[in-house]
Amino acid sequence: MASQAIRESRGDRIFLAVNYVYLLIALVIVAYPVLYMLSASISSPQAVGSGEMWLFPKGITFEGYERVFQDNRIWSGYANTILYTVAGTLVSLAVTLPAAYALARRDFVGRNFFMAMFMVTMFFGGGLVPSYLLVKDLGMINTIWAIILPGAASIYNIIVTRTFFMSTIPRELEEAAQIDGASTTRLFLTVVLPLSMPIVAVMALFYGVGQWNSYFSALIYLNDETKYPLQIILRQILVLQEMSAQTGGGMIDASTASALNNKAEIAALVKYAVIIVATLPVIVIYPFLQRYFVQGVMIGSVKG
Structure with a gap:
């Protein structure tokens, strides 16, 4: 039975x-x-x-979307944001993955010292003014590098990636590759990375979303409107719409009040439209990375 x-x-x-x-x-x-x-x-x-x-x-x-997309600044903002997101994500991955792998290697002399130094930067920083002066002295003001380089590496992401390497990549596999004559660089590129696609996808998602939503660096370091990312452009549109809707004061007649009320309604419509315009690309891309995202986070959190 x-x-x-x-x-x-x-x-x-x-x-x-x-x-x-x-x-x-x-x-x-x-x-x-x-x-x-x-x-x-x-x-x-x-x-x-x-x-x-x-x-x-x-x-x-669809009047809100028509008003948004009739503004040519939206398209330039989209182009700039895509450029910053793609370039910034690639640079961040190029910094994070090798750093995490080096810290995960048990034969790396001084890894505990470097790990401690990295941890210090998570709790202490120079502040906004020293950061701005540093970027200015490096000649990166009003350039793409001011958006990409200052935040290229996240210590939290390095720690998560390091944990993934330590808990997932077998030491025996690395030793076998080294016996076959593989150098450390070749081992990392041809053995470790192909086995680490889940955490690579997770880091790409983290950095990509961060770059896409970033506006503060552009607000501080950029002064050329043609280089503004989408978030700054949408902020300008919202501010101008709200200011336009609030224009007028004192004694107004019925027709003027009706016109101002109509402006306020259009401003509200545009506000919701720009929110959707800014978030839709990330929502569309996420389902394609969800499988890797869940797998990478769960494996990377097995042990610290």
């Missing part, structure tokens, strides 16, 4: 039900703002302002 399936106890069923309820609540909390912004970006401003639109679109209109 075939063995009977193990029956769940009453406590197991209650625990499972509680988990499902908790996950459902978490899903609603996370998904509702995204769905609301998407619906608000294509709904009539009157429906959004009156609260009539609370989940699904009402009075569908």
Whole structure:
């Protein structure tokens, strides 16, 4: 007689039900703002302002997106952001992966000292003014390097990657490659990296999203509008729209009040549209990296 399936106890069923309820609540909390912004970006401003639109679109209109994409600065901002994201991610990976592998090598003399020095920078920094003076003295003001190089390496990401190498790459495999005559560089490029695609994908996602959403470095180091990334351009559009909507004061007649109210509604519509424009590319790319992301994070957290 075939063995009977193990029956769940009453406590197991209650625990499972509680988990499902908790996950459902978490899903609603996370998904509702995204769905609301998407619906608000294509709904009539009157429906959004009156609260009539609370989940699904009402009075569908694409005027907000038309106003956003009619601004040529959006396209230049997209081009700059893509350039900064791709170049910055590649530079960060080129710094993070070798550094993490070197610190993971047990035969690397002084690795504990270097690891301690890296850890110090996680808790202590020079501050904004010294950082700006350093970038200025290096001649990187108003260049792409001011966006890429100062944040090229994240100590947290180096530690996670180092943990992945230590817990995943067998020492015996490295020794076998060295016996076959492989140098350390060849070992890293031809053996370690092909086995480390999960953590490479995780680091690419971390650095890529960070570069895509970054605006503070551009705000501080760039003064040429043609080099502004998308986030700075969208900030300018939002500020100008809100200022335009708030223009006017004192005694105004009914027609002027109606015009100002219309400007405020359009400003709100544009606000939701630019939020979607800025976040949609990351949302689209993430599902393709999700498998590697989960695998890399879980393996990299096995031991410290």
